[in-house]
Amino acid sequence: MMQFMLLFSRQGKLRLQKWYVAHQDKVKKKITRELISTILARKPKMCSFLEYKESKIVYKRYASLYFCCAVEQEDNELLTLEIIHRYVELLDKYFGSVCELDIIFNFEKAYFILDELLVGGEIQETSKKNVLKAIAAQDVLQEDETPQGFFEDHGLG
């Protein structure tokens, strides 16, 4: 089971955080800070795994963004890399060649996509098509509530 996923930039700015285990805010911040600094200090050629407390950290860099997951001892690290990759593919499909700015300005969408891929830290859907279909349908639902021209001013904007 995945314990959390963090997205952060090369400058160490947090872009997304998804926690599947209950921690106090203080603890979350500490873990985030420690992992960001450890991972940023590692050289590009090094392997994608770290041991951190009881969990295994799996991370991968895509352009300027680091995707970092904590999984349990029994979990398959290589599969975690595939999950990260699947998430990146989904973001890419949804935003159309995604970049860091897309995730900064539409972070809520990035969360929604992740929530259609994983529930409770486990994969719920292995078909990309199904995930994107579910997201699109919910976006439509959201737009239906908002009449034309109204969204810009009254939606999230």
Added chain:
Amino acid sequence: MNTDSGFNPGLNMATIRQAINETIERGIMRMPTPTRLRDLIRQIRAAKTQAEERAVVNRECAYIRSTFREEDSVWRCRNIAKLFYIHMLGYPAHFGQLECLKLIASPKFTDKRIGYLGAMLLLDERQDVHLLITNCLKNDLNSPTQFVVGLALCTLGAIASPEMARDLAGEIEKLMKSPNAYIRKKAILCAFRIIRRVPELMEIFLPATRSLLNEKNHGILITGVTLITEMCENSPDTLNHFKKIVPNLVRILKNLILAGYSPEHDVSGVSDPFLQVKILRLLRILGRNDPEASEAMNDILAQVATNTETSKNVGNTILYETVLTIMDIKSEGGLRVLAVNILGRFLLNNDKNIRYIALHTLLKTVNVDISAVQRHRSTILECLKDPDVTIRKRAIELSFALVNAQNIRAMAKELLIFLEKADPEFKAQCSSSMVLSAERYAPTIRWHLDTLLSVLIAAGNYVRDDVTSSTIQMISSSPANEQTYITVKFWDAIQETQDNQPLLQVAVWCIGEYGDQILYDSELEFTNERPTESTIIDLYNKLLWSNQVNTVSKQYSLVSLAKLSTRIKNGQNNIKEIIEMFGSHLNIDLQQRGVEFTQLFGPYKHLRESLLEKMPAMTINRINGANSNGEMIGEGEVIRSNSSDKVVNNGNIRSNTDTLLDLLGSGDDIISSSSFTIPTSTPAPAATNNLLDLLGDIDLGAPTISVNNNNNNNNSATSPITMSILDDNENTKIPDVTTMFNINGSSGGNAQANNSNYDLGDFLSSPTLHNTSAKIITVFDKNDLVITFATSRHNDDYIEVLMSTTNNSMDTLEQYLFQAAVPKSFQLQMMSPTGSVLLPGGVITQEMRVRSNSPSAVLRMKLRISFVCNGNPILEQAEVSNFPDV
């Protein structure tokens, strides 16, 4: 998918129209339209300094708070979304929690979507809010819109607390049977999370798992396998229950690998690797220790292992999981060979990740099939040079697992090279492992001694104390010619460097012990200049006054120098001068040694020879294989070998040697038995208990010392021993001799250990040390709150009661206050407690000291315990009258 949308468009338009009207009204009457989310993000990103950013955030937060106060429902969604961004930047956003709940309760899908997102981001497991959200979830789980149900399920999966799990398990069970795959797969994972949080809820979900594996939908299959895996790991009964699904799993897996290309689930030519891995893992659990189940999966595992394409990460992912399964179940020999070969290929892979996996897995398999792993030894040793610390760590563990009697010479050579260049964090662990390996497999004594010396040189000040002690022990038990040989080597080694403390300590110990052998044996060869009495004494003089040498090393040196005075022919006066100077040293331990040894040059000169005779060989009885407790025991040995110098030969002590007895720390009691010699294992006569106490303290004090002696430079490390030696006359009980003389003296449960621990414990002021053998009673046990007392008498002075409260409930107890009252015939002194908040499973301890005013009074105690649980103040009272006799 949105055909079954439950939103009535008409109603929707009405709400919106109303919203618009409200907005217009507000725009004119009250407040301006709030900043849009993306404008806020732009503003924050435009901030050039931290202070500027903070200003923007504070301004916006203040505004958002004001809209919350105004109960502004039109912009709530947008404001909350802004709050998420602010929260991600690390600013507090908890004030948005309740607003998230209001969003969730809204009929609009946009509001719900953002509201549930907020619930996942902002809510901790705080009780009050959680109760509210449970109600919202319950409503939405029954919503006619699948996406609303989906949001609720997703939220539950992420933040399910035990209470929530209990409250909603029934709902989830219903949804697990939903015909809608979108809802069903999410419900299955919620069930998984519920079982994680509250394992006893598993029963509810068992019937619903029956049909899961017959589905075609991969979402349901993968979530189903995940749920079943969790259930199997949960209880052996369930595991047996699911044995019958092995053929189903095999069939699904077979279909996956044999089916042609399916674009929907393909990942670089592999069909649904996510599902394959999950199935392989479940097979592993089902096949473990079960020959029949293992037999049923042999074929498919072989197929997966041979047919999987390995040019990409995804193929290796599946192979990795397959190898783990093959090694864990009762698989055929051929299959195991196949698996180890796969790992061998992994080890040669260019991809660092795959190499890491290989090392990681080989370490797991090393116990199963060591010869297969041995074949890859050279590659593994190569990995020791990898620049990546994660890989080096795995490689070093694996390398030590591979050492055996045949390859020890070659392996040790490689490992020493590694040790020399290793990072400090590795040096400690690696040197201790080297010592253990050498001990187990050394081909000759000389090789063993040479290796120990090399370890001390290579690891420098990073070695743990067990290395020093086992080296001394090894030398002590070697034949005389080897002792001379290694002493010469150590002499040479410390000519070059003196800032390597462990090396220095062993070297001076050797020189003190075998100094005569190296001084007067004309056949010895030295790489450097041949030592003479004066060069040796000069060196000691230098060491003893050097700033680079730490106190422990100086202690070693001083004892060594005293011993040397009986080994050399001339030079005694020089030694005496040096030792006398320490009589006024600032460090109390060194000063004490100085004063004590000076006595041996003055009035008690006649005793010096016999007191400082050569030590008998220390027997190596190392039961401990693991280096974790080896560390502790190792320290005991150091202290023993070091301080027993003073007491080896007290058989010669005559009854009128008061001062000398002072030296030995026995205070005013005089030993009457003059025929007494210290045996290493036979019980000594009880009459000599003072002396035994002394020794007992040394031995048994050792584990206590390790508390603060992790650092070689810790000056205070040896002081407690000194104290216990000096204060020893407090010990009146007849000690348990066998425990004391056991070189591995455990922390002991006898009276002796107890007493000596008090002496040390006070000194270290660590309350945890006090209760090693105290009597423990449970005084309160109600509503999962257990209070125990550990009582013990402290030197006739007072009774010490260590209160320890354990919270076995699932709730956090705050403002915990423990009060106690005793009858007038007693005095009660309460120390401060270790805390006031009891997390679930948490412990608070508090020390109390009870002094008795009249000897005949019986101790009773009234207790008052108050705390706040879930916001409710709770007060409990209890009375304790069954204090044990201490």
